[in-house]
Amino acid sequence: MTWPADDLKRIARSLLLRVNPQRADGTASRDVTVGFVIVDGDIYVRSMTASGLWYRRALANGAGIIRAGRVIRTMREVTFHDGADAPHEQVDAAYAKKYRLAGRRMIESITNEAMQPLTVRIDLRPTTL
Template identity: 45%
Template sequence: MDTWTADELTRIGAAEELQVSSTRADGTLRPYVTIWVVRSGDEIYIRSAYGATNPWFVRAAASGTGRIRAGGVEKDVTFADAADAPHGAIDAAYHAKYDRYGPAIVGSVTGADVEATTFRLVPRD
């Protein structure tokens, strides 16, 4: 399976936060880290608020796989490259969902500077 169900998209997209865990070399999961998540179209995206050196991001990029929990959905995922993602739409989704927290924090996950720290979450069986 490499697509989200309509129910999963709705539940994850509506969740205030997402817990993300990357896979270790031995196949076990690292501890979960809580981050923001947005839905754009039929895709789910996450970004590193503190750049490419944020430990959770480094581990996810290195492993390429992990597990997420959000909105009552728990799923194994691939952390897919999002270079060709609709970054303007992703920014708009972050603003719509999280602007109430203020421009400084929302600014940490929007704009051209964070495009390189964007993952598209792809569900795995």
């Protein structure tokens, strides 16, 4: 589902995103602060490791909470998806631009080819009326 333009504008103003993936029992896990980028209206995050608990929960359970600035989306509204089909070159470029002040070493650590499989797309859950 497409993100509302106002949400994307507010989220884009944030440097970091807080994510709380859902646990197997349906409750929210502790929040984890991650870097994120927006590419073509989609929100992408990357884990620094495949063994990261937030990353594993996000993909296993598919739901959670995100917070960025004044935007809060709950487990009923947000889903996490494997980013295998992400436009990785654009995501890499967006990370490099957004976090350029963090230095070359940090940029290279998140934009190298080995990190691309650790990309997660965050979508709004379609609503049912």
